[in-house]
Amino acid sequence: MKKNMTVFILMLFSILLKTTLSRYLSLSFGIPDTTLIILVYVSIRYGTVTGQISGFATGLMEDFLSLSPLGFNSLIRMITGQITGLFHERLNLDPVLFPVLSVALATLLKGGLSYMILSIFNIQYSGSIFISSSFGFELLMNALLAPFLFLLLRIIFDKVLKERKTL
Numbered sequence: 592m593k594k595n596m597t598v599f600i601l602m603l604f605s606i607l608l609k610t611t612l613s614r615y616l617s618l619s620f621g622i623p624d625t626t627l628i629i630l631v632y633v634s635i636r637y638g639t640v641t642g643q644i645s646g647f648a649t650g651l652m653e654d655f656l657s658l659s660p661l662g663f664n665s666l667i668r669m670i671t672g673q674i675t676g677l678f679h680e681r682l683n684l685d686p687v688l689f690p691v692l693s694v695a696l697a698t699l700l701k702g703g704l705s706y707m708i709l710s711i712f713n714i715q716y717s718g719s720i721f722i723s724s725s726f727g728f729e730l731l732m733n734a735l736l737a738p739f740l741f742l743l744l745r746i747i748f749d750k751v752l753k754e755r756k757t758l
Contacts (some may be wrong), residue, residue: 593751593752594637594641594748594752597747597748597751597752598629598633598641598645599648601629601744601747602626602629602630602645602648602649602652603652605625605626605629605649606626606649606652606653606656607656608625609622609624609625609626610656610657621725621726621728621729621732622729622732623729623732623733623736624698624701624729624733625736625740626649626653626668627668627671627694627697627698627701627733628694628733628736628737628740628741629740629744630642630645630646630649630668630671630672630675630697631671631675631693631694631697631737632690632740632741632744632745633645633672633744634646634671634672634673634675634676634678634679635675635676635678635679635693636679636748637676637679638676638679638680639672639673639676639677639679640676641672641676642671642672642673642675642676643669643672643673643676644672645668645672646665646668646669646670646671646672646673647665647668647669647672648665649664649668650663650664650665650666650667650668650669651664651665653665653668660714663705663708663714666704666708667701667704667705667708668701670700670704671697671700671701671704674697674700675693675697678693686738686741686742687738690737690738690740690741691734691735691737691738693737694733694734694736694737695730695733695734695737697733698729698730698733698734699730702726702730
């Protein structure tokens with residue numbers, strides 16, 4: 592229960608921060624996707640089920656707070672949570688290289704899925720476009736922020752979810 596509440600609060604805070612920053616900072620080159628970084632961390636730490644549920648819930652929150660079609664982000668985040676959750680307890684967690692590579696691959700997956708869904712359904716959407724300078728900036732910023740956020744998230748989850756030992 593504590594784990595789910597912690598994940599929910601972190602994701603909600605990240606989404607609200609992202610939507611607030613995007614409104615006040617009209618950056619043509621985009622902003623990093625901290626929600627995706629948190630999703631990758633949570634999926635790898637807790638597995639596919641948590642990754643899918645977290646991805647779907649945060650994607651749905653993003654759909655409600657953005658102009659994207661309902662279900663667009665939730666589908667992408669759910670698939671991303673599923674795929675990154677497959678690596679639960681299977682990889683050696685290097686504190687720098689692993690977060691950079693896993694988040695970069697997840698960002699590429701998100702971009703590819705976005706492009707595929709937009710193409711299949713012929714949706715005109717000005718959000719995350721796979722082949723653009725803003726996507727390249729997002730990829731770079733996500734990869735650079737990943738080691739720091741992974742460390743911060745590890746500290747948060749270890750402190751919040753620390754179980755008391757009985758004598």
